[in-house]
Amino acid sequence: MSLCARDVSLSLGHSEALAGICLDVSPGTLTAVIGPNGAGKTSLLRVLSGELEPSTGTVEIDGDQIDALNPAELAERRSAMGQSTPLAFDFLVDEVLAMGWVQSRCRATQCTAMCEAARKCDITHLFGRPFRSLSGGERQRVHFARALLQVWPHSATANTRVGTRYMLLDEPTSSMDIAQEILLLHVARSVLAHSVGILMVLHNLNLAARFADCVVLIDQGKIVAAGPPDRVLTNDLLSSVYRTPVLVERHDALGRLVVHTH
């Protein structure tokens, strides 16, 4: 049971965006994808979500080939949050959130789930406001809540929702302040228990060090290293991939790795 890429390559035009990627996202774990700009992080996410078809290799979700599933079936098994496009019309925040509801039409269940997801992401107070009037960070919180709602676990009493779900998040915190970043990652970790697997692209290496179970470092379309944070986030690896001196040290008071740049 996992979302996995098997020897995936992707050519976009003449350039090779991804080459020989093998990756496993298991339910209950949070995987962080890191790497310099243009490394292929977003391409990887788009291939994993089924949006782009790999040139070679396959992507499987819980043993099913991803290209054998139609968009609606896929949507029930994974959610994705891309770098968002601006809205052309004045949708309200709760309307945007409701777009993430892909389950049964039961209105009461939907309302409860929406309220709960909104409470978790601290966007309840934004309900009823036009989405376009929000700040960048607030918009990201709403989009994250929408992706969360899409994989929302059914209560035990409602019609059963078995199986695992996955969330693919592309830099979900890029416009957020530090408090919001931490909140989002706490929320993300809290849903792992409901057999949800999460893969997110992160630029903030400290967040990756603190919250990820597994870190995947990619460069030029290839995986350079993958594994627990303390094995991937090393001075040598990061310095060579980012082409700038990076210092990683263990902060004893916090009990985790801290990444510095010179």
Add this chain to the structure above:
Amino acid sequence: MNSAAQVLHARGQPAWSAHAALACAMLATGVLALLAGAVDISIKSLFHDADAVLQRMILLEIRAPRVVLAACTGAGLAVAGAALQGLFRNPLAEPSLIGVSSGAALGAISVIVLGASLPILQPLASYSLPIAAVAGACLVTLFLYGFSLRYGQFGIVTILLVGIAVNALAAVGIGIFQYLANDAALRTLTFWMMGSFGRASWDTLIPAVSLMAVSMLPLFALTRSLDLLQLGESEAFHLGIDVRQVKRCVIICSAATVGAGVALAGIVGFVGLVVPHLIRLVLGAGHRYVIPASALLGAILTMLADLLARTLFAPAEIPVSLITSALGAPFFLWLIARARPR
């Protein structure tokens, strides 16, 4: 119940009452449009006066098809406008502004001019004009969509520039056909180009209205897809939408709706712009409200515009597009002023 849940539960209540109010207003407008006109018709004499045969004929044979055509065309243009705006994610995408109506006109004109020399069309003569109009509209919409994919999402004003170019191209085509036309075709062409609801009769109305209804209905079923498309094509796909299929469906359905309307009534401008916008101001941007409410308001506005067109200078008539443009153009300017990037 906490306040967030209350917000959610309150949503949808005003929309239903607004729909009911619009439906009542549409019926009332329809009755008004049936009873008012150059010839005086009184309800009393219709039922009691044995001599009211002529009045009854005018009502049933002349006014009724005209009102039905106006209502259907208005509803179709408004719904197609709302759907195209959703597809292009642009509030200025309007069938006549971006050239879809011109494409339909070009298709129709090609049949008027070349129809006589194409023997295949003869058995389908009464259908060839609407079919060609629909084909022309589809072609333009596909081109516009392809253009927007290739050269990036249309900016709010870029689409108007592309529309100018498409309209100019269509005008070239129409000019060429006018040049090629023989005398008889030119005469038909002139009649046709003057566009009005006054040419409606039940036998030409029924095929066009059925085509409009058939092509409009799928758009009512696509409201959620249109909502999700607003997040971008990738996000819509992530949320379970078969984006390609939805796009194809919206393009063909809205083009067919516009084409059928243009084939019978000529180009009626701005309905598809003004109506969805007014609805969004009142009911919000959700397509599950915008599409059905636009159909109702579009029917109301077009019936009223036609009523004005035929009574303002009675016994003469003025073109109905004159009225819709007089209402729509200032509104359009206001929209452009508002749509400037903030």
Add this chain to the structure above:
Amino acid sequence: MLFAAAGSVQAICEPVFDSSRIAVAGGSITEILYLLGAEERIVAVDTTSTYPATARALPSVGYVRALSTEGLLSMQPTLVLGEEDMGPPEVLAQLERIGLPMVAIDEEHTAEGIMRKIRCVARILGLSQKADALILDTLAPLTVELDRARGRAGWQPLAVLILDARSGTLVAAGKETSGQAFLRMIGAQNLFSDISGWKPVSPETILSARPDFVIFSRPGADITASEASSFAFAGGTDVVAVDTVETLGFGPRTIKAALDLLVKLQGRAQPDE
């Protein structure tokens, strides 16, 4: 009120049952009705009925090719009398279903055609005697005079007829147009007899072909000094203006207008001979 006869558009010059209230579609028919003294029977006209001036005060039911069904019916006519290009056909079909008698008068762009048109209208209204007298007294002699003037030895000028050129483009009469027919009436040869219909032409084509006359047809027949001299430098090309409705309407005044123009042109050509 119900119409007695089942109506249909016909082109037959037969008396109609009731011609007491006539809706007219076409300026030349209005002129003919005034000529026959039947103007009180007119209840509505179209927008091309601009002569005589009193006709403009009558209720208008739209342009001859864009008539309004209900507008027409609201004037309660007993007969619709129109030129052959009245329309649109859908409106005529609606009127036909209502049962309103309609007659579209055949158009033939010659002096004889004009007289036939007058006789036809007169016969429909039961005014044949009056029409015959009018034709005998004025139009027939004018036609004879026109034929004689046209037949003068050596009179075979090359001419161009331009429809209202104020928009900047010169729209010339080609074959199968009323313009070419009018040129034929004054014995002129049309420079553009090869093109069909009314088509835009370039002034250079006209200059290089050196026609004897360029005739501008426009309402009021007024012409500016610069227009009058616009083709003068080509040498030998004369510019005149005629009134559109008077000449191209092919109504009762057209024969006289053609004769007047012919005499004027022959007078201008005289000094060269």
